[in-house]
Amino acid sequence: MTVFRWNSLQDLFAIQEKVNRLFEETIHRSEFPDDGLEAALWSPAADVFESPEEIVLNIELPGVRLEDVRLEALEGKIRVSGHRRADPGTEPRHFVRMERIYGTFSRDFPVPVSLDPTAIKASLRGGVLRVVAPKADRGQPIPVEARRAR
Numbered sequence: 001m002t003v004f005r006w007n008s009l010q011d012l013f014a015i016q017e018k019v020n021r022l023f024e025e026t027i028h029r030s031e032f033p034d035d036g037l038e039a040a041l042w043s044p045a046a047d048v049f050e051s052p053e054e055i056v057l058n059i060e061l062p063g064v065r066l067e068d069v070r071l072e073a074l075e076g077k078i079r080v081s082g083h084r085r086a087d088p089g090t091e092p093r094h095f096v097r098m099e100r101i102y103g104t105f106s107r108d109f110p111v112p113v114s115l116d117p118t119a120i121k122a123s124l125r126g127g128v129l130r131v132v133a134p135k136a137d138r139g140q141p142i143p144v145e146a147r148r149a150r
Helices: 008-027
Strands: 046-050 054-060 069-074 077-084 103-110 121-125 128-134
Touching (some): 054 077, 069 121, 069 128
Antiparallel strands (some): 046 054, 054 128, 069 077, 077 103, 121 128
C-alpha cells in the first residue's frame, strides 16, 4: 500500500493559480485579432457633479486619445464612448503579462436637467476626460442630437 502525504496549502495554491488563469482568460479582452473579440469589457471610472449652471463629468481614460472619444447628448443622458488602442507593433506573443484592457467602452450618465448640446465642451488632460455641459434654459426646449467631442 502506498502512502500519500497531503499538503493542503500546496493544493490550495494550485487551485488558486488555476482560478486566476481562468479569470485572466475570460475577463481580459484585447483588440488583438488572436482573441477573436472586437469589444473590450471595461468601463472607465467617473465622477459626476452638478452646479447651478452646469453638469461636469470627470472620466478616467488613461491611454485614450481625444480623437478616439465620442460624446453624445441624448434625451436625459450624456453618452461617452470610445476606443483604447494598444501600442502599434505590440503583439500578444511579446507580453509577459497583460493586465490592461484594450478595445471599446461606453458609459451613459443620466442628467436630471435639459442641456445645451451645442455648448458642451470636453478636454482630455492627464488621462482624465473632463466634460462640461451647461444647463439649458428650461423655458425653451432644445433639440438634442449627437455631437463629437473636440
